[in-house]
Every structure is written in structure tokens, then in C-alpha cells.
Amino acid sequence: MKVKMILPALTEATSPFFRPIKYSLFPPLGLATLASHLDADDEIDLQDEHVERLNLDAEPELVVIQVYITSASRAYALADHYRAKGAYVCLGGLHVTSLPQEALQHADSIFLGPGDDTFPEFLKDFRNRRPKKIYTSRGQRSIEHIPPIRRELIKRNLYLVPNSIVVSRGCPHQCNFCYKNAFFEGGNSFYVQRVADALAEIERLPGRHLYFLDDHLFGNAKFAEALFEGMRGMGRLWQAAGTVQSVLVPGLIEKAAASGLRSLFVGFETLSPENLRSSQKYQNLHKDYSAAIKRLHDNGVMVNGSFVFGMDGDDASVFDRTVDWAMSNGIETATFHIMTPYPGTGLYQQMQAQNRILHSDWDLYDTRHVVYRPAKLSAAELENGYWRAYREFYSWKNIFAGAWTNDRWRERLRHVAYAAGWKKFEPMWDFIIRAKRATQMLPTLEAILAGFGTHSTETSLSNGLDDSSAALGPVQ
Numbered sequence: 341m342k343v344k345m346i347l348p349a350l351t352e353a354t355s356p357f358f359r360p361i362k363y364s365l366f367p368p369l370g371l372a373t374l375a376s377h378l379d380a381d382d383e384i385d386l387q388d389e390h391v392e393r394l395n396l397d398a399e400p401e402l403v404v405i406q407v408y409i410t411s412a413s414r415a416y417a418l419a420d421h422y423r424a425k426g427a428y429v430c431l432g433g434l435h436v437t438s439l440p441q442e443a444l445q446h447a448d449s450i451f452l453g454p455g456d457d458t459f460p461e462f463l464k465d466f467r468n469r470r471p472k473k474i475y476t477s478r479g480q481r482s483i484e485h486i487p488p489i490r491r492e493l494i495k496r497n498l499y500l501v502p503n504s505i506v507v508s509r510g511c512p513h514q515c516n517f518c519y520k521n522a523f524f525e526g527g528n529s530f531y532v533q534r535v536a537d538a539l540a541e542i543e544r545l546p547g548r549h550l551y552f553l554d555d556h557l558f559g560n561a562k563f564a565e566a567l568f569e570g571m572r573g574m575g576r577l578w579q580a581a582g583t584v585q586s587v588l589v590p591g592l593i594e595k596a597a598a599s600g601l602r603s604l605f606v607g608f609e610t611l612s613p614e615n616l617r618s619s620q621k622y623q624n625l626h627k628d629y630s631a632a633i634k635r636l637h638d639n640g641v642m643v644n645g646s647f648v649f650g651m652d653g654d655d656a657s658v659f660d661r662t663v664d665w666a667m668s669n670g671i672e673t674a675t676f677h678i679m680t681p682y683p684g685t686g687l688y689q690q691m692q693a694q695n696r697i698l699h700s701d702w703d704l705y706d707t708r709h710v711v712y713r714p715a716k717l718s719a720a721e722l723e724n725g726y727w728r729a730y731r732e733f734y735s736w737k738n739i740f741a742g743a744w745t746n747d748r749w750r751e752r753l754r755h756v757a758y759a760a761g762w763k764k765f766e767p768m769w770d771f772i773i774r775a776k777r778a779t780q781m782l783p784t785l786e787a788i789l790a791g792f793g794t795h796s797t798e799t800s801l802s803n804g805l806d807d808s809s810a811a812l813g814p815v816q
């Protein structure tokens with residue numbers, strides 16, 4: 341069977357203002373995961389429009405498209421194109437799950453929720469010529485017995501972080517702005533791989549660097565500890581996402597750092613307890629953010645802090661306050677977002693009930709545009725403040741001031757190199773990416789992550805020097 345799998349790019353990707361660095365970070369893991377359910381002799385062409393021009397001329401029998409909110413309009417146009425040619429089109433992913441009726445107009449079959457159970461079921465039906473219109477993932481889900489991801493379908497040289505990996509699905513928490521509740525409706529919403537399978541997948545990845553894209557790698561402490569234990573001695577340098585709460589658990593971060601954790605994405609979201617309560621991010625309430633940062637720094641782990649602007653408690657002072665706080669706590673990199681109510685979330689329902697949603701132009705639901713009426717700010721104040729926060733945080737003055745909160749020279753150097761590397765040399769990155777040499781920058785980034793030798797890990801023989809890999813910065 342001829343199968344075409346596509347990760348469409350958001351409209352922005354074709355604009356002259358397109359910034360390759362933002363979209364050349366991670367390969368399409370979701371599609372490569374689904375591909376593992378196809379037969380060995382199926383002819384699969386997996387394309388990621390963020391990094392390559394799509395070949396739309398071939399005549400596949402089956403087309404599988406992943407739909408994110410910001411790429412929905414492009415995904416639907418591609419689906420229409422292939423249906424007109426007579427192909428059978430499947431649409432799935434987060435946006436399809438939140439708005440199935442919208443997606444149904446462009447697809448032969450749609451998939452709600454994770455595809456690990458429904459896609460194999462569909463393939464059986466499709467081969468028996470009895471495919472259903474809607475496949476919904478429900479009940480006790482598991483990724484314990486899924487086949488290994490088809491990484492050979494990924495064009496590694498096009499990505500800065502080819503070694504991205506996911507060993508769990510979902511998250512144990514219930515924040516009201518998150519996609520999670522709608523996506524995992526009707527079944528369990530946080531589950532992990534078997535540790536042995538996760539370690540085997542890591543062994544298969546060449547080079548040293550890894551980026552775990554799990555929503556919350558530390559969400560199941562028992563699993564996380566066993567994973568970190570197993571990774572000890574592998575000589576990896578890795579990055580991931582975790583919560584303030586998980587950083588404060590005694591012993592866990594230490595184990596992670598010993599197995600090579602060098603930078604953690606932490607969702608601080610807001611410095612206001614009132615905002616935390618209203619967004620139901622209770623796990624951050626009454627937690628000492630500064631203590632969490634200190635624990636990470638003491639263990640040689642850099643912090644990529646994530647912050648949301650525009651929550652109902654935020655007024656015009658939120659931008660400067662947040663930047664000053666992040667800088668004075670020595671946070672190396674920060675990602676800022678304008679609050680964005682995604683369809684299907686509790687936040688969206690609340691905004692809709694209050695008649696505060698401004699429009700449904702999904703292209704602009706990218707966390708850089710205001711799509712709802714803020715409570716204590718005008719839309720213009722919010723957008724301007726957001727851009728100012730980025731400019732301020734990444735000004736040379738603040739990069740140096742942040743770095744100088746540490747009194748060790750090597751740490752200061754690493755801070756400056758890492759923060760400036762992402763934000764101050766973007767034209768260089770763009771040139772390298774356009775020359776399709778993204779992966780060749782990896783050794784430099786690895787050296788920075790490792791603190792120029794200060795934070796090295798033991799290297800085992802199984803991890804050769806063939807293809808080292810990269811770090812992920814705060815690319816927004």
C-alpha cells in the first residue's frame with residue numbers, strides 16, 4: 341500500500357518572516373509512531389512541511405495528516421487536495437479531537453485522542469474495506485506494547501534535535517488551559533512506557549544528546565527514578581520538562597542530573613497565586629519557585645522558565661515584574677506566551693460563556709496573538725508587553741545580569757553562551773538550517789550544555805561520536 345504521512349506547516353511557515361529555527365527543532369514523532377503500525381512492505385512517504393517542500397503529485401492510496409490548531413487550515417487544504425485525487429484521507433491529532441465536526445468536512449476518517457490503539461484498528465478495517473468514519477480512543481489506554489517508532493522515516497539532518505523522544509502520554513495534572521482533558525476524555529490520561537522499552541529506544545539513538553518531549557517526564561516518580569537509574573553510565577546529555585513540584589521532591593532531580601539532565605523546561609506560568617488558582621494549576625500553589633531554581637542550579641541543570649501573560653489577575657505591571665524576577669533568579673532562558681484558550685479546554689468554555697472569545701481564526705491561536713478579551717489589559721497592551729518581555733529578557737544587559745547571579749565563572753559562561761546562542765545568533769542558525777546542516781551544529785550545543793566540561797557525564801562505548809546532538813532553547 342502507498343501511504344503518505346504529512347505534518348503540515350502553519351501558514352506562517354511560508355511567509356517571508358518565517359523563522360526556520362523555530363520549526364526545525366523536532367521531527368514528527370507522532371506520525372513516525374503511527375507508521376510503526378503499517379506493514380513492512382507498505383511504501384511510506386513521511387513529510388514534514390516545516391522543513392521540506394511537499395511533494396503533492398504522487399498518488400497514495402492512504403493519506404494520514406496530523407492536525408495542530410495553527411496548521412489546521414493548511415491540513416484541511418491538503419486533505420481536500422488528496423480527496424479530490426481519490427485518496428482515502430485520515431485526520432487526527434489535538435485539533436481534530438477538539439473540533440471533530442470541523443475536521444469531518446475534510447476527511448474520510450477522523451481520530452479522536454491518541455492514535456496508538458485506534459490507528460491499528462482502522463488499518464485492519466481499511467484493509468477489509470470497512471473503515472469507520474470516526475475512531476475514538478477510550479478506556480484503559482497503554483503504550484506498553486506498541487512497536488518501536490519508525491525512526492528511519494525521519495530525515496535527521498533537517499533537525500536541530502533529531503533525538504527527541506517520548507516515553508509517556510499525558511500528565512497527572514488538570515490545568516484548565518491545557519489540551520489534555522479533551523484529548524484523553526473517556527479514559528486514563530497519564531501512562532508510561534515500560535522502562536526497559538524506553539531504555540532500548542534510548543540505546544537506538546546515536547550521539548549523546550536527547551530531548552524528552554513528554555509533558556511531564558517526572559509525573560510518575562517510580563518510573564522516572566527507574567529510567568534515570570537505567571540511563572546512568574550511558575553518557576547522555578539530556579533535556580526535558582517537569583514541574584516545580586517535581587523539582588522539589590527530595591532525590592529525584594539528583595538522580596536525573598546524575599544520568600545527564602542539563603536543562604529543564606519548567607512551567608512557572610505566573611507569579612500570582614490568584615492566577616494559579618483560577619487556572620487550576622494547584623500543583624504550583626505555595627511552592628517556592630526560587631528554591632526550585634536553586635535546586636536545579638545546584639545540580640548543574642539550567643532552567644528554561646515558561647510564563648503566560650494575560651491571565652485575569654494580570655495588569656500592566658506583569659511584564660516587568662516577571663522579567664525582573666526571572667533575571668534575578670538566574671533563569672538561563674525563558675519562553676513567554678500570551679494566554680490562548682484552545683477549543684476543548686476548560687479555559688475556552690469559560691471564555692465563551694463570558695463572551696470573551698474574539699474570533700476563530702485558528703492561524704492566530706499561536707500564543708503570540710490576543711484572541712480573547714483580557715480582564716485588566718487591552719489587547720494592544722498585552723501584545724506589546726509580551727514582545728517587550730522578550731526584548732528585555734534577552735537584552736545583553738539582562739543576559740549578563742542573570743549570569744552574574746551565579747558566582748562561578750564556568751556557570752556564568754555557560755549561561756551567557758546558552759542564552760545568547762539561541763537568541764542573538766538567529767541569522768546564523770537560519771543560514772545553517774537552510775543549508776540543511778542543522779545537525780552539524782550539535783557538538784557546539786552539546787559543549788555548552790555540558791558547561792564546557794564542568795558537567796560532563798560518563799561516556800559508554802555504545803554512544804559513539806558519530807552524530808552528536810543539540811540543545812533546545814526557548815524558541816518562540
Ligand code: B12
Binds near residue numbers: 348368431451708
Ligand atoms: C514538539 C512540539 C512542537 C514542535 C514540533 C511539532 C512536531 N514536530 O510534532 C514545535 C517546536 C515546532 C512546536 C511548535 C508549536 N507548537 Co507544539 N508541541 C510539541 C509537543 C511538546 C510534543 C509533540 C509530540 O511529539 N508529542 C508526542 C507524540 C507521540 O504525540 P502526538 O504528536 O500528539 O501524536 C499522537 C496523537 O496526537 C495521535 N495523532 C496525531 N496525528 C494523528 C493523525 C492520525 C490520522 C491519527 C490516527 C492519530 C494522530 O496519535 C499520535 C500517537 O498517539 C506538544 C505537547 C504534546 N504533548 O503533544 C506541543 C503542542 C502540540 N504544541 C502546541 C502549540 C500551541 C504549538 C505552537 C503554536 C506554539 C507557538 N507558540 O508557536 C507551535 C506551532 C506548531 C504548528 N506547526 O502548528 C500545543 C497544541 C495545541 C493544539 N490544540 O493544537 C501543544 C499541545 C502544547 C500545548 N501548549 O499544549 N511544537
